[in-house]
């Protein structure tokens with residue numbers, strides 16, 4: 641078990657610095673210990689649950705990868721937390737699907753919401769639909785509604801488990817690693833980021849989902865390759881880039897832009 645469960649990342653002073661340094665060294669040792677090349681996804685999840693009890697979270701937007709990992713974790717009875725960022729602008733189908741997952745797997749899903757005052761002040765200054773105005777305002781909205789709540793979540797964990805896969809090249813995720821170290825926002829405290837399904841192909845994922853009768857987010861059937869907020873995420877047509885449905889109004893002049901919301905810049 642990692643000894644930093646009570647680590648307060650915001651503690652000031654030299655003692656806190658030493659604590660962070662010791663924590664980072666332990667995480668580096670864990671990273672070396674994890675045999676990510678030969679472990680199966682279930683083994684990686686079990687390893688994380690064992691090393692970081694109460695401090696490892698599967699953070700999901702309820703794509704197939706996230707739900708598959710919730711299925712693995714609950715089936716194996718692993719001590720992992722499940723969480724999502726609720727931007728307060730998610731599709732109604734997503735809110736309903738969260739309830740379905742909780743019921744199916746008898747589990748809690750932690751919701752991380754934007755700070756009410758931050759949203760209020762953003763909307764007062766720029767309006768609810770500021771993301772139409774410019775890339776800068778869209779990124780600001782994503783920062784307020786997504787990145788900051790995600791940062792709040794990450795302050796409570798040592799291990800962040802995500803569902804990036806290398807064959808999601810259309811999402812620019814070909815470099816997704818099974819395990820890497822990231823820095824917590826605003827400090828140099830490290831967090832171990834795991835993508836247990838990084839090497840899985842789309843076919844493997846579909847096969848696993850079907851074979852285990854895992855619930856599938858209803859927006860896939862409506863043509864959404866991934867989900868986010870209403871208006872900003874839309875279905876795509878056959879032949880369109882998988883990111884084409886995101887912030888469609890930027891498609892023409894931003895063809896080289898990654899169109900990421902900021903959660904996974906450091907893949």
Ligand code: SF4
Pocket residue numbers: 727729771778779781782783785786868869872873901
């Ligand atoms: S996806 Fe759109 S509504 Fe959601 S946080 Fe980003 S800009 Fe705001």
